[in-house]
Amino acid sequence: MTDAELSADGFESETVGSHLESTVRDTLERRDAGAFVHVGTRDDASIRYCRSALEGGSTVDRAAAGPTFAIAFDGDEWLVDSSRDAATHPAKALATRLAERLESGTILTPARVPHDAALYLEQAGFDLASTDVLERARARKTDAERDRIADAQAAASAGIRRAASLLASAVIDDGRLLADGKPVTPSRLRTTVDEAIVSAGSFPAGNTVVNPDPGHTPSTPDTEHEPLRAGEPIVLETAPRGPDGYHAGLARTLVVDGDGGSERRAHVGATQSFRSAAAMLTADTESVTAVEADLEAEVRAFGFGEGDDVRTRAFGVGLEPCERPLEGGETVEPGSVVRLESAVRVGDGAWLRIADLLVKAEDGERATYLEAPSRSLEPSAVLED
Template structure:
């Protein structure tokens, strides 16, 4: 586990420290996918908002479609990986793309047409091409009309689910920055004072929006951007799992903070804590105890490491929450899965509801929760990587319902 003092604010992470090198992508998984399917090439088309393209090319722009083409050695030569990018992005593409060749194309040519032309050079208009399910329809039509047989593949999703050491370095760094944002929020809550039915901080009412702005400033100082993912609810709005609105914060009600920023290489952090200022130990205390016990039950399952069925992690967490008298699958109670994968997407494979075994290198959230829209909500979430013989928390952060200065 990461050093708790560093994550919680006791040991300073230098905001000016350089980031790990940009992760590369080993295209061996595409060679294997082509071999298994007796296919000749792989093609994907998308823009910088397409996380599969971000993973395949490590290219962070532009906001219009570009193409990635991988031709296997079955075509008669060595396997080759090519990025077809608009000419205005030549320097950036050559700097960021880890593959064999960058081709600069006319910005007016459709990306699917550029991919088709490159395939024609290698395959002569005949062959089987693998594409992810998310390939744009127009790009698929360009390829099919040129005579290529298209087959869908999950190869990219499968490869993204298991992180390399360089990817884990990025995830650890983002998660440490996420913890600094959480520490800022917890400190503000600890410093706030009750005044009737509202909390005051530095001379004014404390709201979810005011707290969110403080978190986001801290995230920016540590080199990550909030990406619109700083979710903070208070009281009933805690039951809204993605609340980013403005709500006053009152003494005695739950304040749920789910912070999920994105780092410069595209990888996300994800951390959730729940606090109560001047609580009376009622519903929120019982819910917190149940959620904390559920997370510990999930960790106990993850202690087995690689090979444990993902679904058993969820089932044990859900069983623990049910043992405390809360419903599972409906409100009031535990209304979502125990966790999901995190990488260049905030939500990606694996799901802890799936029956498949977890593999070493998979990064997942562990985030049981209990919600009641008439009361509030409690969730505790940490980000872990599965190892051969257990798991590692990517950045430890203390738990506790009463906020402390960090």
Template structure:
């Protein structure tokens, strides 16, 4: 059954989001470095993870030195920074101070010298300020690596957003179930049904449950269902596949990700064969999930299952054209990729999303979010399967 359409639950103060900065201390010791610095704005997911601060769209700085985490808050945002930042110190900016210069000042006050670690995508001007202050700047992947393994509080955020995603999918199925076949088109509530009308229905449900669609709601039909990220307008017709990929973002910055595929009055041809194959590939992929397993093993098993059903794999246009999954957290796509060779760790959140596509036929994808455990996996949200839309009740 679909989740109950209850009050919004995408956010909660019951389990406060913290960031354990001990991973930065370990990175500094391994590299014999003095400090870690990052500069970014509210659109930088590493900064969101490090600071838990929903600041403005102008740069601010985070500094970790001598075991102390400092946020250099932007002007007029110091009160919000003190409420949200889980670190040790908030420093207030002077009007016009560059974030990189402020980070260098924090290091100077701490008596730091030598190497400063930064993410590879740190702004160039911030790196220049650090170098001009006498520091050697070196890149690190420590933040990306830390983000891959989720805490219980992070998992709870993702579960809540995934429940909202499932409600969005439920709305699509309800609309398709209620649509009437009128010749070569589907009619719903007095007018032809289109991908845009469905998208609006999904996004309305997401907003009602406290999450943002973030421009990520993908609805494709027929040929456009073979477009992995279709956000245009297309007619929804009987017998064609309708692919809906719902990837909302919650108020704390964490994403959900769920895909289902439907067809109204299918004729039992390509779309039925593809659906059965993708269901089997999904089960094969899930059977491989476990801490210590190479991520690529999951993709290889899904690919082998689809090939056994006669679908091409590793093709750019037809068949299985993408990885079986990717990490999800404060970014919709983050480490690890299920096409890589790194071993999966317990606490890693990934999508499992095999699919097959043919521009002449349509597209079928089934996607869920799971957290890897020591002995397998846990689904972070559920929604029933079935190619033909049905009434799921209230």
């Protein structure tokens, strides 16, 4: 497929490299700068993103060591120096090469560029100015990136379904859940989810939690080995990382032998909030704050007043499980993949929580959720999907 062709969902097909180069080139021209530079280790998601543009789209570095990379783009050509093959600090080597090409002028860097790297560039005669061009480029996903996120989401779905299967087979013993004669605990469910994620070809990356608190931390050591109980909501949240480094984001709430009550009403409100958010992002480009407010308004419309605890979130996913668009005023632009969540407290310490990934399409195109399990509270219904 060429860059001029269109994918099935209406996006112009482009590589990470062509997208990044176009975004950086426009920024250099607009700000009258000579080059963009970033310096960091392979653990830096932005460094991995730049390297993927240079290495055919893969963000995986199979080298045993974790070197430092200094990367520059001058609008025409990429320059790269690494601590694996440089006799000096890679930022110093890169600064010398840039000075030979540009002599002087303004260099754009992320605000978080290491201090020593900034000094090397300044000593080479350059003025530095900060830019968020990498974050802006990463916020809009290419076809290949969306495919990688979808693959990771499929692995997350496999994990949720495996946990639902365990819960569907559970029996109730004095209110406690047992499966295969053993208690169903948060620790056991987390292991079940993670094993299915690995079998599906992704990595749990330490992001699977059962019954997270409002701060999304796992069950405490005091409770993770306690048997889960019938009639109580069980929240499963996971954000695995695929083999190419891209993350998913999924949360479901399941109840074994539930009797309705507040969690049923909260479930209806949360489910409707996802329909409303998809319609909102189909109609227009909205800020993170506006999307979160829309999710909350839909939940509260089902009888949850201002005194009730309702929490909503919207943020991008990609090479990190939480990335731009992130702050309230940032907009969900076409091409973004965002994680939407609605959460409602339904009892003392108990929450109903649902999260899915939505792709914001080009203007006029329908925003769509990535394929995921049913949002039903019934474990058996999740298996039927």
